[in-house]
Amino acid sequence: MFNRQSNAYVTWTLLVVTIGLYLVEVLSGGSQNASTLMTLGAMTNSSIQTGDWWRLITPIFLHLSIFHIFMNGFTLLYVGQRLEPMVGHWRFFTIYMLSGITGNLASFAFGNENAISVGASTAIFGMFAAFLSLALIYRENRFMTEVGKSFLGLIVINLLLDLFMPSINIWGHVGGAVGGFFLGYALSLPGIKRPKMIIRILALVVIVAISYYMYARGMVVYG
Template sequence: MEIINRESRAYVTWTLLIITIGVFIIETLSGGSQNYQTLLLMGAKTNDLVQVGQWWRLITPIFLHIGIFHIFMNGFTLLYVGQILEPMVGHWRFFLIYMLSGIMGNLASFAFGANNAISAGASTSLFGMFAAFLALGVIYRENRFLRELGKSFLGLIAINLLMDLTMSGIDIWGHVGGAIGGLFLGYALGLPKISRPKMIFRILAIVVVVVISYYMYVKGMIVYG
């Protein structure tokens, strides 16, 4: 089984990184990336604003960052991990995993997070990328490379979530939601040109993503409505 197309380039990874850096520059020039009003103006998530109908705040936070250290760590992780994952799964699969995991992470934050907290960052999407490796390791467990890669990223997810519990100002629900999204999306999409998993299981994984997302949105609207 061919795992990586060596001729493929991580075009989507680089595009997402460039957009993220561009947005950070705009943040900085518009009042500062740690300025509350600037973050709100550019689309950071607060639950009360999502509740009144500003649904785009479940998407825009993926590209916003709070401070130089925040964007440096997330940007480096996106570049490093994306250049491994994107050539494996292909450009459009990678884009879907990145974006939809990020949205699911923001939905989890909306449903279970603090009402007045401001939320921004690509870490929801990054946890989705980590969990996608875990899904691939499960689907193609006879492949030692993917199996070991899945174990490594499972360990990385666990360590990061444990660290989240000991640190203030970290949106752990966003990370959990992103990881759940990446796990099921990775299972649903699999690797290109390989007819595994079976279509019925792919469809079930997509249904799970939709049901969980809808539940979190409704829960957020009920709690904060």
């Protein structure tokens, strides 16, 4: 039931692309060089307001330091090799990317106007929350319940740590978690008719509504 596709090749592809882009950063002027980061696709609130919508996507693959990419890369590999076989390749890719985008939208709507946003942590929080939603859907499964508790703990602990680290964009993490949670309900597991279709549709509606609100708020605040 929970191991339909054993090869996590989407996870590995995402990791390779992320590492490759970090090397490009280093060779192009440095991973902490603001000009280099913006050229490669980093996000600022003003850049989205002026029409660079694609910067809601590209920051997912950019990182500031060896430690930054190591932590996110390790987490991507660890969680991805467990989540991707469960939900399938395209579902996993969708959860990862859309969670990253909802996280960046939350940063756009509520974050620091002048901050440069990069990092896969928005998408990683989405993976954590997707596990949580699956645990709620399949709560009779002991494995899923235990895994869900573990990832709920990771979400809470990391958000608490964010409160004491002003350099961390907590809104991006919250937005990524919200996106991943509802995507878990919308996509669920392949070949299993749970949750009901109406719940899946409602979850999609909620994601679209929240995303639109955050985009509209960001455009008003920084317009």
